[in-house]
Amino acid sequence: MQEFKSQKHNNRLPTSIVYDIRGVQKNREAEGVAFQLTIPTLQISKGEKIALIGQSGCGKSTLLDMLAFISQPTNNNSFFFQQKNIADLWKDRRYSLLSKIRRESIGYVMQTGGLLPYLTVKENINLSRDILDLPEDDTIADLVEKLDLSYHLNKRPTDLSTGERQRVAIARALAHRPDIVIADEPTASLDPYASKTVMAMFINLVEEMGITVIIASHAWNDIKHLGLRRLSHHSLRSPDELKTETIVTG
Numbered sequence: 001m002q003e004f005k006s007q008k009h010n011n012r013l014p015t016s017i018v019y020d021i022r023g024v025q026k027n028r029e030a031e032g033v034a035f036q037l038t039i040p041t042l043q044i045s046k047g048e049k050i051a052l053i054g055q056s057g058c059g060k061s062t063l064l065d066m067l068a069f070i071s072q073p074t075n076n077n078s079f080f081f082q083q084k085n086i087a088d089l090w091k092d093r094r095y096s097l098l099s100k101i102r103r104e105s106i107g108y109v110m111q112t113g114g115l116l117p118y119l120t121v122k123e124n125i126n127l128s129r130d131i132l133d134l135p136e137d138d139t140i141a142d143l144v145e146k147l148d149l150s151y152h153l154n155k156r157p158t159d160l161s162t163g164e165r166q167r168v169a170i171a172r173a174l175a176h177r178p179d180i181v182i183a184d185e186p187t188a189s190l191d192p193y194a195s196k197t198v199m200a201m202f203i204n205l206v207e208e209m210g211i212t213v214i215i216a217s218h219a220w221n222d223i224k225h226l227g228l229r230r231l232s233h234h235s236l237r238s239p240d241e242l243k244t245e246t247i248v249t250g
C-alpha cells in the first residue's frame, strides 16, 4: 500500500483548475476486509468532462463522495477545490462551510437517484434552487423541456419509470446551475439503449450550461463517444484477499 508524506502545496492555483488533489487516501474497513483508495495526483480543469470507469467495488462512489466533501479523506494531504483548501476545512471541522460550498457549487446525481418520495417531480427539481433562495429564471423550464419531463411534473417519483426518475435526478442536480456536477452511475438501471440516450442528453446539457462534469460508470461503451477524459486507475489485492487498494490518477 502506498504512503504519502504530508505535502506543502502552493494554493495560488490558476482559476481554471477546479480540483487539485495530491497524495490523498481514504481507508474503509468492514468485517476484517479493508479497502484503500489512493490518489497520488488528480487535477480537473473547468469545463472538463471526466469519466471514472471501473467494476463494482473498485471505489468509484468512494472517490465521488470525497470530491463532493461528503466523505472525509483519511489522511490530510493536499486537496484544493476552486482554490479553497478543503483539507484544512476538514481538519478544522468547518462542516457547515463544507456543506455551503457543496450546496452552492456542486450538483450530485446519486447512484440510487435520491429523489424525495413525498415531493412531486416539480418540487424535487426545484429543491436546490429553493434551498439557495434563487430567483425564478428559465433554467427549470429549459431542463424540463430538454429532458422531456413536462408530462410528469405533478407526479411523485414512485409513479415514474426508472429512466424518467433518472432524468428527474439529472434535472435536480443541474437546476441551480452548479459549477460542477458529479454523477454516480446516473443510468445504471437502464437498458443499454436508454442509458445511451439519457447519457447523451446529460452531456449535451452540461456542455450547453458550461458545467464541469464527473461521471462514474461501469459502461464505457455507453459514453466513450461523448468526448470524456477517462481517469486511469488500477486495483491491487493482497494475496489473502483481505486488502484491496485502488489507485486513481488523472
Ligand SMILES: Nc1ncnc2c1ncn2[C@@H]1O[C@H](COP(=O)(O)OP(=O)(O)OP(=O)(O)O)[C@@H](O)[C@H]1O
Binding pocket: 028, 029, 030, 035, 054, 055, 056, 057, 058, 059, 060, 061, 062, 063, 111, 218
Ligand atoms: N461504509 C463502508 N464501510 C466499509 N467499507 C465500505 C463502505 N462502503 C464501501 N465499502 C467498500 O469500499 C470499496 C469501494 O466501494 P465503492 O462503493 O466506492 O465502490 P464502487 O466502485 O462505487 O462500486 P459499485 O459500482 O458497486 O457502486 C468496496 O470494497 C466496498 O465494499
Ligand SMILES: [Mg+2]
Binding pocket: 060, 061, 062, 111, 184
Ligand atoms: Mg458505487
